[in-house]
Amino acid sequence: MKWNNALKDYKLYLKIERGLSLNSIESYVRDIKKLVLFLEDNSISISPIHIENESIQEFIYHTSKSINARSQSRLISGLRSFFDYLIFEDYRTNNPTDLIESPKTGRKLPDTLAIADIDKLINSIDLSHPHGERNRTIIETLYSCGLRVSELITLQISDLFFEEGFIRVNGKGDKQRFVPINIQTQKYINLYLTNIRNIINVQKGYEDTVFLNRRGKQLTRVMIFTIVKNLAIEAGIEKNISPHTFRHSFATHLLERGADLRAIQQMLGHESITTTEIYMHLDKSHLKNVMEQFHPRK
Template sequence: MTWDEKIKDFEIFLRFERNFSENTLDAYVRDIKKLKEYAEEDLDSTGPDVISYDHLQEYIFTLSKQKFSERSQARWISSIKAFFRFLMEDEIREDNPSSLLEGPKLGLYLPDTLSLSDINKIIDAIDISSDLGQRNHCIIEVLYGCGLRVSELIDVKISNINFKENYIKVIGKGNKIRFVPLAHYTADLLQAYIKDVRSKIKINKKHEDTLFLNSRGTSMSRVIVFLIIKELTDKAGVSKKISPHTFRHSFATHLMQNGADLRFIQEMLGHSSITTTQVYTHLKTEELRDVILTFHPRNKTKIVE
């Protein structure tokens, strides 16, 4: 039995039994391949069936000295734990050497968000007189107006858009399906893009149903969407570090600020657990704290000794 053999089996397990998304699956497999390289180079080719807790602890310690973020370290440990649980289920090992591994204590992660003013600045920076600009306008509006992940955005199919009822059928992580409402404004933009812009493109037969296309008539890549956003952000003079996910965070934050129920936001984002969505309650708490510190009279009152 070799590392390569069990890593391949692990990949199949994650894909077909755990229904991992491609991005998560790639990250987990990549993490275990790094462990394999360490075992082969520093542990005299120790196999996955005999590697010990001490070996794993030393490996994590070695990585932690390379100034990786705490979140990266936490994911390595998550990947390693999942791999050795799989080996136990597959009866390759009787013990789990990763069971006592502890990840770094993570602080509360509050995602970056954009104000409505920032979003409008970015949209105003788009040259909508061009076909490319109209497509990019739609991309920004769907990211923000529907709260989609970038992987979901580039996979949207025209056949999954219901313009009569105004919703998009979205296939998210783990192939979970959710139905996201479309604002009339966003729906009108999409229909105009499909009719006036997309119809001019020579479309690759494999992508006839794909909503957003590149100049070659095929689906867009995640990297291209990142580059579009970076270019527009720079042009708009918005100094925050922005990614496609920032629009998703902004979508959820603005819903929360305007009184939307947390369960509703969970459904819209496609979170399997309400715990993931609860980060937005902390964002609102931070906002309320700032308001109190700025405006509450007691905060301006000094105690006289």
């Protein structure tokens, strides 16, 4: 089996069996391509079926000189996933990365904003500007629903179920979930749709897309990042924030007020509760409150 054929089959597996997005698939494949390039540069001719631990170790050692521990850990994880796939398809009987230890990185806690900072940022939006109403609605939706950027820019008008109090979100791997949406955010979305979006010349293919640019097309991820960065400067917020900061703040603020961790997991669309548990590290007082409220010996 050649590396190119293995990678082609692996990409199909990640798409069909694992249901990963194109961005996630490219990230996984990029790790393997780095290994292939290393083998070529060092004139090591060996197939993915026969490569052993020593060659992988040599590659990791070579790569570790230019990347940090967290990136190194992610690289090893990507390689491990690829060789697990080859085992799954009966091409191999062992995983050459099994004896390779990932460096200790600790858990990186996500940045969050205080409620006062979020209010300050929203209040700094110039509503007299043509895009002011839209940008306020974008921030409110990111924060009140805990959306990823990709979920926000692909949100459709047909995904809005305001009478039921929910929106339908297309998450990672095209997995759908329903997220509650509060009355205030519904009001902002309706105002934007009525007063701003209705006067835009919508381009073909974007008739159902909620958030549009001035040319009537879907906003890009980069544009959302730019909007958030500029608003942070206007509001005088010195933290290095991104659209994802509002998602982290959404989860953290819910947890601080006693929300159930599994409910937060469902709203965020996390496949594993372990991913959601990182928010437990942000507010240790929550654990104390749970103990005081529920323990029989309180």
